[in-house]
Amino acid sequence: MSEKAILQVGNNSYEFPLVKGTENEVAINIKTLRGATKGVITLDPGFKNTGSCESAITFLDGEKGILRYRGYSIEQLADNGSFLEVAYALIFGDLPNEAQLEKFHSDIKSKSVVDEDVKKIIDAFPKNAHPMGILSSLTSALVAFNPSSVNVDSEEEMYNAIVKIMGKLPVLVAWAMRKIKGLPLNYGSNSLGYIDNIMKMMFEKPNEEYVINPIIKNALDKLLILHADHEQNCSTSTVRIVGSSHAGLFASVSAGISALWGPLHGGANQAVLEMLEAIRADGGDTKKYMAKAKDKNDTFRLMGFGHRVYKNFDPRAKIIKIAADELLNDLGIDDPILDIARGLEQEALNDPYFVERKLYPNVDFYSGIIYRAMGIPVEMFTVMFALGRLPGWIAQWKEMRSRKEPIGRPRQIYTGENYREFIKLEKR
Numbered sequence: 001m002s003e004k005a006i007l008q009v010g011n012n013s014y015e016f017p018l019v020k021g022t023e024n025e026v027a028i029n030i031k032t033l034r035g036a037t038k039g040v041i042t043l044d045p046g047f048k049n050t051g052s053c054e055s056a057i058t059f060l061d062g063e064k065g066i067l068r069y070r071g072y073s074i075e076q077l078a079d080n081g082s083f084l085e086v087a088y089a090l091i092f093g094d095l096p097n098e099a100q101l102e103k104f105h106s107d108i109k110s111k112s113v114v115d116e117d118v119k120k121i122i123d124a125f126p127k128n129a130h131p132m133g134i135l136s137s138l139t140s141a142l143v144a145f146n147p148s149s150v151n152v153d154s155e156e157e158m159y160n161a162i163v164k165i166m167g168k169l170p171v172l173v174a175w176a177m178r179k180i181k182g183l184p185l186n187y188g189s190n191s192l193g194y195i196d197n198i199m200k201m202m203f204e205k206p207n208e209e210y211v212i213n214p215i216i217k218n219a220l221d222k223l224l225i226l227h228a229d230h231e232q233n234c235s236t237s238t239v240r241i242v243g244s245s246h247a248g249l250f251a252s253v254s255a256g257i258s259a260l261w262g263p264l265h266g267g268a269n270q271a272v273l274e275m276l277e278a279i280r281a282d283g284g285d286t287k288k289y290m291a292k293a294k295d296k297n298d299t300f301r302l303m304g305f306g307h308r309v310y311k312n313f314d315p316r317a318k319i320i321k322i323a324a325d326e327l328l329n330d331l332g333i334d335d336p337i338l339d340i341a342r343g344l345e346q347e348a349l350n351d352p353y354f355v356e357r358k359l360y361p362n363v364d365f366y367s368g369i370i371y372r373a374m375g376i377p378v379e380m381f382t383v384m385f386a387l388g389r390l391p392g393w394i395a396q397w398k399e400m401r402s403r404k405e406p407i408g409r410p411r412q413i414y415t416g417e418n419y420r421e422f423i424k425l426e427k428r
């Protein structure tokens with residue numbers, strides 16, 4: 001392949017260098033396009049063909065259904081790693097040794113107390129507030145209690161901001177859930193592991209000792225690993241672009257939480273469960289919903305299906321489907337929703353509309369079934385996605401800031417009115 005691209009605009013042709021990644025992906029570097037062509041730009045709504053950055057964090061191949069964090073396959077990480085190990089690898093580049101992991105966890109624990117005044121903010125929310133709105137607000141509010149912005153040139157300050165948010169976000173996640181369930185706000189215990197502590201904060205009842213169920217703990221650990229990063233998805237791109245203005249890490253993560261909330265993105269896991277419940281209430285008539293999903297006059301989409309990048313099975317969906325089976329078996333739960341999900345998947349995988357468009361189950365299709373089996377309310381599903389995605393957001397923000405990337409400011413093509421004179425009100 002030649003090392004350059006040639007673009008013909010009118011009678012002029014322009015050369016642009018090619019950029020080749022370590023997995024042989026190729027991009028045309030168009031940094032000089034507008035200057036060289038005296039104003040011509042590219043246009044790509046939704047950035048379906050446009051790379052925003054070079055990144056060394058996550059590699060995915062949508063055609064082959066491959067996903068790797070820092071070169072480690074998602075399958076091996078899910079089978080052998082812990083969420084905290086994976087978070088360390090995403091943020092700092094390599095899997096930690098025992099001493100590094102121990103120090104990381106100990107530093108996180110030392111920063112996991114949230115200012116008591118944050119509880120006053122939670123009290124102000126109505127009980128029916130969506131926990132994603134609570135989480136986004138509280139994460140942004142953390143800036144008020146941690147005002148010093150991160151000097152990214154200082155490794156120590158960067159590290160402190162990282163362990164602070166890794167310590168405090170799980171508390172906010174637990175408090176958001178306890179708020180909507182009407183439970184008193186609590187703390188976990190620094191004597192527990194990272195996931196154990198999250199479970200204690202989320203699930204413990206005020207009148208009984210909380211006992212960790214290892215089956216649920218392992219399933220939650222695996223789920224959070226599977227959600228930990230996914231290159232330049234909508235919410236991660238949001239964290240990067242907000243951070244590119246030199247807004248702080250907490251503010252950037254808060255923006256990412258809001259972007260994740262949308263039903264086309266992380267909000268899909270809640271939408272999937274609501275869809276499956278609607279199908280069940282409708283007598284399990286999956287064919288009716290398949291028809292709705294294919295009807296261009298119907299805004300209904302088969303939630304949990306399709307993906308901007310995966311045109312093959314989402315490798316995470318494969319792992320989660322097996323984990324859902326195992327967890328429900330181990331817990332002795334017979335959830336009819338799982339059968340409806342399986343039926344829907346089989347129908348879609350054999351339906352020309354879905355096959356032609358390469359629409360496969362994505363990470364959100366089965367995850368809600370696991371969360372539900374854990375006793376997590378459906379409104380909390382996307383909050384759990386945010387908890388899992390936190391290390392990825394941190395890693396991507398850190399990479400962007402440490403590379404001193406320019407502020408994100410896309411161009412546009414104007415299609416509005418040409419110049420026209422102002423007309424006084426009395427003459428309009």
Ligand code: SDX
Binds near residue numbers: 232357362
């Ligand atoms: C996540 O980007 C990431 O990495 C995200 C994520 C991560 O880890 O960060 O993987 C997490 O967000 C997973 C996706 C969760 N969203 C859903 O499950 C919502 C349902 N899916 C769709 O809305 C859709 O598939 C998207 C949003 C995921 C992707 O949309 P695209 O890439 O913009 O594709 P498109 O809307 O242009 O669809 C292409 C065609 C269209 O039909 P035609 O115009 O060609 O006739 O496929 C159809 C669409 O109508 N289509 C669907 C469909 N998804 C796409 N039709 C019915 N049901 C669907 N789910």
